[in-house]
Amino acid sequence: MIFERSLQRELAYTAGAVFMVLLTLVLTTMMIRIVGFAASGEVDPRDVLVLIGLTVIGYLAIMLVATLFVSILFVLTRWYKDSEMVVWLSSGVSLTQFIKPIGIFATPIIILIMFFVFVGWPWSNQQSKLIRARFQQRDEVSLLAPGQFRESPTTHRVFFIEKMSPDQGRVENVFVTSTEGGKVNVVVSRNGHVETHKNGDRFVVLENGRRYDGEPGHPDFRIMEFERYGVKIQSQPVVNTPTTTGLPTLTLLRNPTNENLAEFAWRAGLPLIAINLMLLAIPLAHQNPRRGRTINLVMAVLIYLTYSNLLNVVQSWIEQGKMSFGVGLVILHVIVLGIVAFIFWMRVRNRPLFTRAMFSRSQGA
Structure with a gap:
């Protein structure tokens, strides 16, 4: 359909712009941090660029999750703002029909997220640790x-x-x-x-x-x-003590300690977060054209940070033995998926998530 091609094209442009902004922020932050380590003698100044590149590879999965969520939210919010969404909905396109074109657009991004979190994340952590160990254990x-x-x-x-x-x-x-x-x-x-x-x-x-x-x-x-x-001249052999974050994904499953299972639950959680946030962005973008889109953007930031922090909490509970691996692997994402389904139901029935009465009561309190 026309709206599917138009939506996917605009999503691609927006995702590219959002990703470049996030990449610039991460590069700047990592550069300042690693150059500081080099100035204090913790890393070799000659390894600064390599360490920055490895760190960026490790964070690519997180950046892609944020890129997917924000780009979908930006595009649909603009469509509501410019009344394009009203035109499509009036033409018989239901809100649930947006899942297919957005899912097609998001599939390669989710595959990349899985690759970088299951392969790139442990490899970059292992190489960074090895470079630091070589410098610290030099003669x-x-x-x-x-x-x-x-x-x-x-x-x-x-x-x-x-x-x-x-x-x-x-x-x-x-x-x-x-x-x-x-x-x-x-x-x-x-x-x-x-x-x-x-x-x-x-x-x-x-x-x-x-x-x-x-x-x-x-x-x-x-x-x-x-x-x-x-x-x-005394010298030490380079001893690369493996850490949980640097272990390959298959090694985590072959050695199912609490720490390894907790790390696997975190890695498996990022693609699930991407899928849930992709679905959540569709109904969350709804807004009245007469109002600004600040509320949607603030909600997006809060939801992303809350979801990520809850995943870290689940990882900590699995590591400490407070939660079983099977429950911790799916419970958070199932709950979020239920919330997404409820919000979809509210939007399909044209019921607002936030009413004026809610805001008036909060202001009165």
């Missing part, structure tokens, strides 16, 4: 920064260097201190370089320096001068 030379005191997490040594070559091969004016058995060891040197032995061990070889050994508060410090002094 001690990688920790060094000219003009800054840096403590090694593996040996509790404190390093300070004044200058370092771009390839981190040579250092100048080095200060190294460590504590062993209550004694303090301090090594100072003019120059140094990095050596790698055949067995893979790495050393910072200091040249023309001194070593001070002793106990704090005691004058009997031992002073030694050296021409070459090797400090072994």
Whole structure:
């Protein structure tokens, strides 16, 4: 039908615009957040763009859910505002007939939501965690920064260097201190370089320096001068401890702990949220052309946030064992589907959801 093609075309244009706005907001927020992590030394500055991309992939499912709901609501609200909906309804098109064209438009989006939530979300979380783990567990030379005191997490040594070559091969004016058995060891040197032995061990070889050994508060410090002094570089293997959010979906089902089942319920809930919100947007868009559409938009935001937060609550209850997995997987979405059916029934019978009496009573209270 003509109205179906017209509706799907306008939905496609609106969905593209809404998605670009949401993508811009997410990119800006993630950029500020991850650049802050890089500035504080929590991530490698060279990995900032990769981490931003992985984070966006992880949030694509949520963005697509919001895009689907908002685009349908925007288009139908405009049709009511411009009296186009009145024309179609007067031509014999019922409100329930809008489900088919909107469902056809939403099907590829829902498939994308399922792909990104079941595949993209765990993969992006796993890769982000691996990149962070590699940076946090790098060797001690990688920790060094000219003009800054840096403590090694593996040996509790404190390093300070004044200058370092771009390839981190040579250092100048080095200060190294460590504590062993209550004694303090301090090594100072003019120059140094990095050596790698055949067995893979790495050393910072200091040249023309001194070593001070002793106990704090005691004058009997031992002073030694050296021409070459090797400090072994300690490194940790990269250990990627899997988290629930980074586990593949099939792994969650093969290992049905409360945490894994709760995570699966959250992932499965996003496509169900998209379907319910897609249906809800049809009757929710109804409005009087003489009034503004602010109420509908506010209601849309409140409904989306409430629905998402309730899904998080259900996930928490399943994880804590307060709710069984089977019940938690469907109960929230069945309740919302019942509410959607009731609102559809109200709209088909041309009954308003909000009357003036309701608002007058609330204002009087």
